Amino acid sequence: MSLKDSLSFKGSIATQLLRDQHIITVEFAEGYLDNSIDTKKFLEHVDYSISVHFPLEDNFLIPIFRPYLKKYLDFEEPIRVISGEHQTIRRERQLIYRPSLNEADEEVEITPDELFGKCGVIARTLLQHIYKEENGLFGLVEAYLPEPEKKEVSVKLEENLPILEKNFRK
Ligand SMILES: [Fe+2]
Numbered sequence: 001m002s003l004k005d006s007l008s009f010k011g012s013i014a015t016q017l018l019r020d021q022h023i024i025t026v027e028f029a030e031g032y033l034d035n036s037i038d039t040k041k042f043l044e045h046v047d048y049s050i051s052v053h054f055p056l057e058d059n060f061l062i063p064i065f066r067p068y069l070k071k072y073l074d075f076e077e078p079i080r081v082i083s084g085e086h087q088t089i090r091r092e093r094q095l096i097y098r099p100s101l102n103e104a105d106e107e108v109e110i111t112p113d114e115l116f117g118k119c120g121v122i123a124r125t126l127l128q129h130i131y132k133e134e135n136g137l138f139g140l141v142e143a144y145l146p147e148p149e150k151k152e153v154s155v156k157l158e159e160n161l162p163i164l165e166k167n168f169r170k
């Protein structure tokens, strides 16, 4: 069963905009892995996620949620894991166009097979990351973030989405 059919992608106002983006990312990642989406389109979407989706989570959802997670659970592990994976995916993306060096220290172009392998790693990392958010962090947000703060997150996400998208398209 694909991830797309196994998650509901439904939540509160604090997470719904992000969950709507998750559906699209899952479509791109699963499409890439079953060869219905090509590398260029897949990487364009990865770049969009890195430039728009991750900052929405890192800069607005997580900072507003952090104090409530600490208050109720007294540990930050779910947040650390999610932010760490954003960094991992950024690094995996950066590796793609950095040519590797051979024994004579000459730059070697990445082969199509290597490109396919590296993009596959990104696609799988994204899928398990989204699974973790949908079943982990976002569930904690729904349970522990008070309603006024849910509203605050939703306003910030709506406000900043067009700004981040505009910067991404520059
Ligand atoms: Fe994320």
Ligand SMILES: [Fe+2]
Residues within 6 Å of the ligand: 018, 022, 053, 057, 130, 133
């Ligand atoms: Fe996400």
